[in-house]
Amino acid sequence: MAIREEVHRKNPRVKDKSLRHTPVRVYAVRYLDETMVVTSGSKMLTLEVRDRILTVLERGLEVKVDRFGSSVHSAVSEKMEFLGMEFQAVPPSVLHPPMSEKAKRARKMYLKRKAAEAQELKNARETRRKKLGLKILNHLFKKVRRGHEFELGFRIEDEVSQEFKGWAEETVVEYFKSQEHRRYWHRLFTSGDFFSLNRVRDQLPPALVDSYDQLQETLDRFLMPRRGHGMSEDEEMLTEEEDERQYEKRIVEDLTELKMRVNAPIELVRKAVKLAGFTNSMGRPRPIKLLICLDDADIIKWYAGVGRRWLDFFCCCRNFKMVKIVVSYHLRFSCFLTLAEKHECTKRQAISHYTKDLKVTNENGVAEVYLPTEREIKMMGDKNLSDPKPVDGALTMILVRLAVDDTSLSCLAHFCAGTETALYRIRLLQNRLNVDPLNEKKWVQGLSAIHESLNKKCLPLCSMHASDLLLGKITLQDIDCTQFVDVM
Numbered sequence: 001m002a003i004r005e006e007v008h009r010k011n012p013r014v015k016d017k018s019l020r021h022t023p024v025r026v027y028a029v030r031y032l033d034e035t036m037v038v039t040s041g042s043k044m045l046t047l048e049v050r051d052r053i054l055t056v057l058e059r060g061l062e063v064k065v066d067r068f069g070s071s072v073h074s075a076v077s078e079k080m081e082f083l084g085m086e087f088q089a090v091p092p093s094v095l096h097p098p099m100s101e102k103a104k105r106a107r108k109m110y111l112k113r114k115a116a117e118a119q120e121l122k123n124a125r126e127t128r129r130k131k132l133g134l135k136i137l138n139h140l141f142k143k144v145r146r147g148h149e150f151e152l153g154f155r156i157e158d159e160v161s162q163e164f165k166g167w168a169e170e171t172v173v174e175y176f177k178s179q180e181h182r183r184y185w186h187r188l189f190t191s192g193d194f195f196s197l198n199r200v201r202d203q204l205p206p207a208l209v210d211s212y213d214q215l216q217e218t219l220d221r222f223l224m225p226r227r228g229h230g231m232s233e234d235e236e237m238l239t240e241e242e243d244e245r246q247y248e249k250r251i252v253e254d255l256t257e258l259k260m261r262v263n264a265p266i267e268l269v270r271k272a273v274k275l276a277g278f279t280n281s282m283g284r285p286r287p288i289k290l291l292i293c294l295d296d297a298d299i300i301k302w303y304a305g306v307g308r309r310w311l312d313f314f315c316c317c318r319n320f321k322m323v324k325i326v327v328s329y330h331l332r333f334s335c336f337l338t339l340a341e342k343h344e345c346t347k348r349q350a351i352s353h354y355t356k357d358l359k360v361t362n363e364n365g366v367a368e369v370y371l372p373t374e375r376e377i378k379m380m381g382d383k384n385l386s387d388p389k390p391v392d393g394a395l396t397m398i399l400v401r402l403a404v405d406d407t408s409l410s411c412l413a414h415f416c417a418g419t420e421t422a423l424y425r426i427r428l429l430q431n432r433l434n435v436d437p438l439n440e441k442k443w444v445q446g447l448s449a450i451h452e453s454l455n456k457k458c459l460p461l462c463s464m465h466a467s468d469l470l471l472g473k474i475t476l477q478d479i480d481c482t483q484f485v486d487v488m
Contacts, residue, residue, distance in 0.1 A: 003049055004028060007041075022256065029082070036082045038075060038260070046072050076258065085317060086263040091254040095261060095318065098250065176222065186223035190216075264317040269310070269326055272444045276395055276429060278334045285333035287341040290432050293400055296339060297360045297370075298470055303335040304358075304370035305472030306395050311372065315383040328377045332358070335371070370471065397450055399424040399470060402458065402487065409460035412480045418462035423487065428455045450476065458487045 004026040011023040024041035026049060037053070039046045050070065057065050073080050075089035099107070175181055201209050273279055280286045291299050307327040314323045333347070335358060340350040354360065356374065359367045372380070402423040411418040428450055443449070459479060461469065468474045 001028070003052060007039075007045075007049075031083055034082065036080065036087070040258075043072065075260075079263075084265065084268075085314070086265060088261050088263075089258040090261045092257055092259050093250055093254050095259050098246075182223045186219060189219050189223070262317050263319050264314040264323050266319055266322045268444050269323060272395065273326060273330055275442075275444060278330050285330050285337055287334065287337040289338075289341065290427065290429065291338050291398060292342045294398065295401070296342075296354075297362070298399070298401070299338055299342070300335060300354075300358050300360050301370050301467060301470040302398055303331050304372075305470055307331045307371055309472045311377065311380055315381060320381045324377050324380065327372075328374055332356075332371065332374075396429050397476075398427050398429065399461075399466060400427055401466075404487065409485065411462040411465055412459050412483050413461060413465040413474065414478050414480065416462060416465060418464075421460040421462050422466065423458055423460055423485065424466060425487070426450075426454050426457045426459070428452070431455055454481070457481075458485045459483075460485060 007024060007026045011025075013023050022040065024045065025039070027038045029036050035053070037046075037049060039049060050072065054065055054067070054070065057063050075087070078088070080087040270279075270283070274281075274283070277288045277290075278285060291302060294302070310323055310327055314320055317323065336347050336350045336354070339354065340347050343350070357369050358371050359369055362368050402425055404423045408419075409421055409423075410416075411421050430449055431452075454476065459481075461479075465474065469476075469479075
């Protein structure tokens with residue numbers, strides 16, 4: 001931060017908006033022992049900043065630095081990996097591309113369809129209002145014909161007059177918005193006009209001729225088709241000018257600015273899904289038979305823990321939509337297939353029982369939803385990554401509850417003194433699948449694995465922390481691993 005402030009102080013921003021000035025800037029982000037520094041200056045400045053940081057770390061803090069991994073990359077021509085994500089500097093038009101002609105036509109059709117639906121609803125309301133008014137008038141007319149008299153304690157003439165006046169004004173305003181209607185009535189009023197003949201005008205009274213001229217001016221002012229045509233031409237001209245300004249601005253920004261694009265490694269995510277057993281060789285969801293020994297709620301919580309961690313971790317990525325598809329389709333239907341495999345039923349029956357939202361009843365008989373619904377997943381995105389929690393632990397580990405009732409053990413979660421606990425056994429998925437964390441071909445690059453020494457270890461947990469561990473809210477780092485229980 002001191003180096004950053006020093007560089008910014010030497011390169012202040014120019015306050016004159018008429019000048020396009022791009023000062024030298026330094027940006028830094030750190031997570032645990034990994035640091036990424038981005039500079040907008042020359043490569044020599046980047047090398048200088050790197051050497052100063054390495055000097056402070058090695059001499060001042062006396063820590064070992066991986067100099068081989070501390071390399072300098074071009075943010076424009078190369079992709080940089082940090083926190084399991086891909087960073088690259090791209091022009092603004094890549095992040096916010098202009099609408100294609102096909103998209104513009106589709107949007108126009110959508111707006112036209114919405115306007116037609118709104119007009120249909122309005123016409124339906126007007127029809128119902130008209131029918132109701134006719135029924136009331138018909139009823140009153142019958143009463144009057146039979147000699148009935150109506151006596152009211154209050155007068156409603158003003159209210160009725162005001163209501164009808166509002167309806168009439170709305171009808172006139174809507175009618176005059178249509179160019180076709182205005183052109184039609186203008187043609188009717190001006191066709192066969194004998195008042196325009198001089199020999200006829202000379203024989204008529206001046207007052208009548210003046211009244212006609214005033215009427216003609218009024219018709220031309222409100223119904224003249226050329227006026228509407230001129231307005232549409234002006235609107236088209238303004239639209240073209242606005243498009244030209246936007247195009248010019250976009251071209252200038254692409255030539256002078258760069259934005260940082262963050263992408264999730266979607267191929268690695270798909271490979272992790274395949275290695276963990278969510279999908280088969282064809283990429284379709286499949287059941288995970290290792291989870292059949294769990295309760296229904298624990299199965300859903302395990303899938304929810306993996307899905308929520310991926311959604312929270314990659315929420316700031318540009319291709320977040322692909323991650324949402326993996327969670328909403330592959331994980332959700334793998335969960336349905338696992339539940340169907342456990343209860344020996346079909347996938348359709350499992351969906352019918354648990355619903356598409358995977359609702360499960362808790363101990364109090366209340367239905368709960370752990371995995372985000374499809375609507376919630378669809379609305380996710382465009383967030384800042386504040387507290388990244390990798391999905392590694394939740395993806396490669398399950399908790400199996402043992403049939404042992406021993407309440408003498410306390411919960412091993414940090415800062416928890418609960419005694420109402422249950423024993424759980426840690427089972428690692430990599431021991432049941434054809435994967436090897438030490439072999440790059442049989443593992444996902446960058447995905448960590450839980451150490452083999454923790455496999456089949458038993459630990460007492462209260463219901464709250466067991467649920468949090470399955471949902472991925474806590475990890476084994478929040479558990480006192482020195483107090484594991486030996487159970488044969």
